[in-house]
Amino acid sequence: MDRPKLPLNALRAFEVAARQGSFTRAAIELCVTQAAVSHQLIALEEFLGVTLFTRTPKGLMLTDEGAALHPVLTQGFDNIGSMLDRLLDGRYQETLNVGVVTTFATGYLLERLPDFRKQHPSVNLRLFTNNNRVDIAKEGLDLAIRFGEGLWPALHATALLTTPLTPLCSPQIKDSLKTPADLVNQTLLRSYRADEWELWFQQAATACPKITGPVFDSSIAMAEMVEAGHGVALLPYDMFTRKLSLGHLCRPFPMEIVTGKYWLTRIKTKPVTPAITLFENWLTSQKPLATLNPASHPQR
Structure with a gap:
């Protein structure tokens, strides 16, 4: 298909709706009305001559055609967004979106971040804290630091710390x-x-x-x-x-x-960017936490 004929707005609406599994959540992400999202998707289905969604009581379900189209669009929009981020402010940089358990952020990560920024000034690091409940794909994250046993089938998990x-x-x-x-x-x-x-x-x-x-x-x-x-x-x-x-x-x-460890996780099927590699290598090279002697704690 010729590039001038690509229905970009409709394709964007479809990608978000498929990722969010809801017209309502897609409208919130796109800052438009639910009716506008629905209109774009109907127009795209008519344009392509295929049905992309089936509506069920539990939400949207992709058809075979929709399931084939969705990952291609997601990768394409991610690549475009990533490159635009790198060129913002007139200089090349790469944005890295990292979800992190709040406990790990405040107890370990934040005090070490100045060293990462010093070593890798071209990486624009964005942290999004959570209470150990995170969906990397739906939240648009590149990485997520979480606590658990490391058993997430769709994710690549690198062990970071054991914290008794x-x-x-x-x-x-x-x-x-x-x-x-x-x-x-x-x-x-x-x-x-x-x-x-x-x-x-x-x-x-x-x-x-x-x-x-x-x-x-x-x-x-x-x-x-x-x-x-x-x-x-x-x-x-x-x-x-x-x-x-x-x-x-x-x-x-x-x-x-x-009962578990802190892990650095990422989606297995998503390409590994230079920023992901830099952050993962830096984080795994940090010195482990010093084990504190309970007797050394003030006992008032």
């Missing part, structure tokens, strides 16, 4: 914790990974009490609650070294558990 979990508490509560059994008298804050406390009590050779504390999807939020004296939480203590060194948080017991 251990109970952390406020200095006031610490004084009442002589043995793990004393935790039965405290509010035990929980993450969405329901078995963590049970695993820790097994490690401590202590019967696990019934856990009824509030559930959080953020280690940062739990740490704030703990610091305020509202309970005890299992947290990756290496991510809270500053609060521990200042005495805002305390580690009452040496027992710890490992």
Whole structure:
């Protein structure tokens, strides 16, 4: 097909709608009305003479023709956007969009980023924090740093750090914790990974009490609650070294558990850009976290 005849606006609307799985979400991303998206897609289907979507109660479903067209458009628009980003401000640069768990960002990554910017000034790094729930494709990310076991079939995963979990508490509560059994008298804050406390009590050779504390999807939020004296939480203590060194948080017991690692992930089928390679090599070359001695933490 001749390039002047390419229906670019309609193709863009189709790519976004297919990626988002919804006309409504596509309209939000494109900053247009839902009706405008629907109109563009009807026009594209008429232009091509094929049906690209079937509408189901659960949302949009691609037909065989739509499934064949979508990855070609996604790659094409990604390549165009990437090159335009590199030429912004009159100088060559490459933009890298990285999703990152907030705990990892604040506890490890941010203080190291000046070194990355110094070494690689041509990479415009954009960070998007999350609570370990991220969809690289839908969010337009190049990479995502997440916590887990590394079992994501469609993703290439590179192990970064193992950060054991251990109970952390406020200095006031610490004084009442002589043995793990004393935790039965405290509010035990929980993450969405329901078995963590049970695993820790097994490690401590202590019967696990019934856990009824509030559930959080953020280690940062739990740490704030703990610091305020509202309970005890299992947290990756290496991510809270500053609060521990200042005495805002305390580690009452040496027992710890490992339930996963932090991983750098990317889509297997997406081309690896120079910026992705630079960031991955830099991040994996960083020194591991120093293991803190619980006895060295201020115990007020």
